[in-house]
Amino acid sequence: MHRMLLTLALAATTALAQTAPQTPAAPTAPADPNTVVARVGDETITLGEYERQYRIYVGRIVNQQGVPFSEDVLSFFAQYRTDILNQLVRSRGLVQLANAAGLQSDATKVDATIAENKQEFGSDEEFTDALQQSGYPDEAAFRQAVTEGLLTGAFVDSLRERFKFGPAVLRAYYVTHKADYTKTAQACVKHILVADEAAAKTVRDRLAGGEEFAKIASEVSQDPGSKDEGGDLGCFEQGQTVPEFDQAAFTGPLNTLQQVTTQFGVHVLQVSQRTSGGVASFEEAEPDIRNTLANLAAEKYLDAKLKGVKIETFADVVAAPAAPTDPAAPAQPKQP
Incomplete structure (x- = not known):
């Protein structure tokens, strides 16, 4: 019935077509999963770990378009493998900054979040199937994502609370961004x-x-x-x-x-x-302005702090998807 839903569905299909290459990348020779693809501080990220995270990132993207994850979609995002590596590196950097600030993951909240997600499904098998359709290989990978997400979320929230803005700053932002507060x-x-x-x-x-x-x-x-x-x-x-x-x-x-x-x-x-419709009043827009300015300030702060973390990435290693390795062959650590 809803034309809005139809429009969104068409837009999602178009966006997916525009963001994905039209032909899958050709498979490459088998790669060593222990190859280091990035270093974040004292932590290394291997190709095997990157490939697992790549699946999860792709799963998240296609799920947002209403499409379940499958092996077939992986190669269509090959041109974004370097971008996904950079996102993974930033996420690990944020975890390290959160730990350095004295924050630790809360196992109780992690368990509660996972339990809440499980309640949406009739059985453990349905939950596992849903994870796989989102790119997660198993519940352990999902737990890690939840753990890191809650930790970095708490860290960013703590930063946002540091930044306060006076009435003059808030009103100046409102005056220069009125178009953002036009309601329909x-x-x-x-x-x-x-x-x-x-x-x-x-x-x-x-x-x-x-x-x-x-x-x-x-x-x-x-x-x-x-x-x-x-x-x-x-x-x-x-x-x-x-x-x-x-x-x-x-x-x-x-x-x-x-x-x-x-x-x-x-x-x-x-x-x-x-x-x-019309332009929201300053009083109506003020809470959103405070939130926007706090987010911008926190983002700038994090960018500055991340520059202090020693980061190396080896984009050439992840530029093309790795072909599966022979599980019977022992993998030897290799540095780029």
């Missing part, structure tokens, strides 16, 4: 999509009888994009849905059931909120 009119809507008016009448009768909107939506709505969200479409701008639905969303009464027929079927909908 939006409507917040929930709906239940059914096949015909008879089914819509049944939905309305159930609502009149006191049943919850979300419960009915999860049971009968034919919109897969909002069914599991209790029919909630969130808030969207005018023009992002088909005309009939758009008109009801932006001109119909608030907090009142409406019924509209579109090319997708019959919608029983309710508009919970509308916001007008």
Whole structure:
């Protein structure tokens, strides 16, 4: 139903096509997984470790586009292997800076985060399958990512708290960045999509009888994009849905059931909120400005601190994907 979802899907497909080479890179000769590809302080990163992280990075990228990870997609990102190495090096540098600042990983939070993720799946097998579709070889790799993510996140948050800005600085930023705080009119809507008016009448009768909107939506709505969200479409701008639905969303009464027929079927909908467009006031924008300036200051601070970490990268080693090594052959450490 939702043209916005269709637009996003098309944009994701286009972005994926634009960011990936059109032909996979040719396989290279087997490479030693113990080859050093980077040094960050006293820590070395081997080719084998890089390849594992490369899979995870690629998995994250394709998952954001709604595509599950598979071995087939790896070669399409070969031109970004050096960029991914640089991201990995920066991440390791941040972990070292966090440790140097006296921060340590919190095992309790790591366990809680992993447990929370597992709760979204019916079994350990489903969880493992989901990890693999995200590029993680196993739960241990996911645990490492969670550990490092929580640690560096806490470190960055601690830095952001250091930076405070007075009213003059905040207002000056607002004046020079007003375009960033221009709001568009939006409507917040929930709906239940059914096949015909008879089914819509049944939905309305159930609502009149006191049943919850979300419960009915999860049971009968034919919109897969909002069914599991209790029919909630969130808030969207005018023009992002088909005309009939758009008109009801932006001109119909608030907090009142409406019924509209579109090319997708019959919608029983309710508009919970509308916001007008225009430039946000300084008071409305101030919290976001504080957050933006703190992020910029923290980023500059980290860039300066990372310059003090001895970093070496050997991009030529990761420029092309490594072919699988013979597991029966012992690997010998090798320095570039």
